[in-house]
Amino acid sequence: MADGGNNITLTIDGREITVPKGTTVLEAAKKMGIEIPTFCWHPKLKPVGACRICYVEIEKMPKLQVSCATECMPGMVVHTDTEKVKQGRKAILEFILINHPLDCPTCDKGGECDLQDNTFAHGIDDSRFDFNKYRFIKDRKSTFDDVRLGPEIIRNQNRCILCYKCVRANKEIFGEYDLGVFQRGNLTEIDAAPGQQVDSLYSGNLPEICPVGALTNTDWRYKVRVWKAQQVKSICGYCADGCNLTLWKRRDKIFRSSSRRNDEIDEGWICDIGRYGYQIANAENRLTTPLIKKGNKQVTSTWDEAIGLIARKFKEIKDKKGGVCIGGMISPTLDLASLYAFSKYFRTVLHSNNVDFRNDYKMLAEKYGDTFGKMASLEFKIADIEKSDLILVIGSNLIKEHPIVNLRVRKTVTKFGASLYTLNPFATKSGDISTDEIIFNAGTLEALINGICVSLISQKLNASDVDVSNFGSMANPNTVSSASKITGISEERINALAMALGKAKNITLIVGEYIKASPLRELLSIALNNLTIIAGINKKGQIGFLYKSANSKGAEKLGVIPYPSPNLIGKMKEIWKYYPDSNGLAADRMIRAAKKEEMDAMFVIGANPIWAYPDGQFAKDGIEKLDFLVVADLFESETTEKADVVLPLSSWAEYAGDFINLEGRLQHFSAAIKPQNGSLPAFDIIGRITVEMDKPIFESVEQLNNEIKLLLAVLPEKAAQSLKLGEVKYSEEKISPDFSIPLFVTDDLHHYGHHTKEAKSLAAFGSEPYAEISPAMAEKLQLENTEMLRIESEVGKIILPVRISEILDNNVVVISRNFATTPVNILQMRKKRIDRVKLSKVED
């Protein structure tokens, strides 16, 4: 019976259970281990009661009830296994199968199909229906009805049981409107929206949740029977969200990746990059053998020769000029063991602190202890976003940077009613659910934040224990009206946001790439620190300066930067009995040193600075000046081209290891396949070099892992946030009237870094570069979609086809960097806070 109003006791199959109010009969039965068949029910979707297979008998109710959509009531007596229930299930299955083709032998879902399983368990083996089955393609006897809904989805309507899970998830969870249910009755069809394709970043989830083979992913269609595959527990190796994956393999080839639901992180959804990104492992043009430059040409070589040469050269340079003349850049998509081995190798063998995992940020800090670093080490939990009644996203194109955090934000807003405020220099996809989507003039963020702070103070909404009396003299602008003038955001909107922040009970602050990539990141971090103190976000909610890549957080925690925390250095010294006392150089300083011929050699693993560094000319000039460059990567790249030694590197699917996601969560992944094409994992490459140099740094991966454990333990989980307000003075940027349009370089929606273009399925979503502009801008330049746009900055010029965005609505240009033919970073300059360009139409 009801106790205190919030719990309900009922009886299911003769046993009592107490559940929270609002629990459905199905959920209660599940808790008791009672299995009820379902089709349209999904743990993360609102119930609709469409398929009716989940029938149960409830005493005092005359008819069978659908357990998925019936709430538990006090005293209810439920039976899940009576004759009547069994009859009901049989009838429903007979009904569902009326038009179903039963083409299981050629259906990819076979072996993991709910319709097969439920019919097997509860159905009958015959049907009373003796008419011709309705066929969506009537002129053929076969069940063939392949309609491509998107680049990677095929629909077979004959198999569809109209559970609507695909359409519901698409709208409810992903906020996408490219798929719908059309017509009615037996003509009902699942199809792409008029004039559209199903090609959102989450599209690959739709076949995964389809209970039958009506929707199939084309990447593994007709390739393997699922029961003949081996499933391997993995973690996504792309962004920092850390989705849990299952990789499916057969005969040392991966053919599929699916979600391995983890409710604390991904809730069973993954983005298409995680779904199809495994294809880089078995891609055709992997590097297959070490290459050594002889004369002007890279010629094939052997691991022994290459390792021998590297060991000799690095030793020579170190002995003659010192380890400080060698620099190391490593990709934060590598595992902990590799990152750690890299740092240990540089520090203990080469005696150099020049190690960095960040090769695409402008003007990195040169010492430990900056505000940015402190903010970035604060604790953040994806699941805790749900506790917030206000979410503030600053400087982040959330869907691109953190697809799964984006879903959690959407859920918190659309399901739990939180308000969302986004502050960006251009419109993003989050706009549709934002309470206010604030698009400020590029390069004025600190003025906007100051404005919000002053507004909080003047509305007396600031945290009570903070002394704000001096804030006026520390801030410029220090009035809402001047902040409004600078940023282009009205005073009302600034005040409304401040009021919302002041009134909110729990706030999640998410800070993205535009702050991290900015040469003014320290100033912006101080401004944001002020905001978190004045609005009390540090005490009511969480602050997420979210790291970008699968293991960026791990790299930070292991100190794969030139200036780790003193605690960390202390621990390294203790483990290694050594720590170099030279000053280390951050990635961009290394390039500068190379340019000035103060650096002789560089060891780059998995990274591609010539392509990634936001000043292409600078990166190229620097790297070309090196005497000796070693690059390990999966594919040829802009940087491997310049290398004296190129080493084939394994992808994360080819070895076991650990990543630390943006929450600081350590997650282990298993090896799905053996290292492909003669490649080696990074830790192995490093190990071999150290052995060759007679300075082995580890005997086994276990040893590395033990040392890693020691290092991870020293880091205080909660780094102390500075609770002092800092000075934030905005100074106006000089903008040349010729080059006035802000340029933003990002990853394409379906790409991540420089590898994914080699994944066929991801390339199917887009493989050609383009420049995105707003409709108004297109009109001004008299450009139609796909016409050519000339983009010029003070230092470079490129020409790209234009894409008129449905989202952008101000004067900016956004360019994806993922495609080989776009050296978009040649437009960028490392000291410029905002890269600016001029645009013109290319007349043919």
Add this chain to the structure above:
Amino acid sequence: MILTPESVAKIKEKMGKYPHHKSAILPAITIAYWQVGHLNEEIYKEISKIINIPIVEIAEAATFYTMFPKEPVGKYLIQVCHNISCALLGADSLIEYLENKLGIKKGETTSDNLFTLISVECLGSCASAPMMQINDKYYENLTREKVDKILEDMKKQA
């Protein structure tokens, strides 16, 4: 634009009546249908812009309702219910009768552009099956004689 300023104004007026724009989908579709006589993708797109609801939701609603033809139809759109109650009471032979009488197949329009014949799902008038809807009006408890008369009257009116 296919929709006239008057239609747009009517749609906007309807929008104001509902707390959520989504509720304005059906009124908007109906207004468009009154103006044009049928619906199509271009019209969905226009409605989607006016009421600020994704086009997919407009198309879903529009295709669900068979009384909105999706291409030009004759002056009289005959929609015969073929669902269970009507089927039991002879909907199939009624459709056949109509096909023969009008000299067209289901889905077609007579050459004088007067009649279009389609069959549809349940129209909620099962108690008076078999039945059909012609434009906005229901004709129930049909017999061949009744059908003859209805068609005669319409021809006269036209």
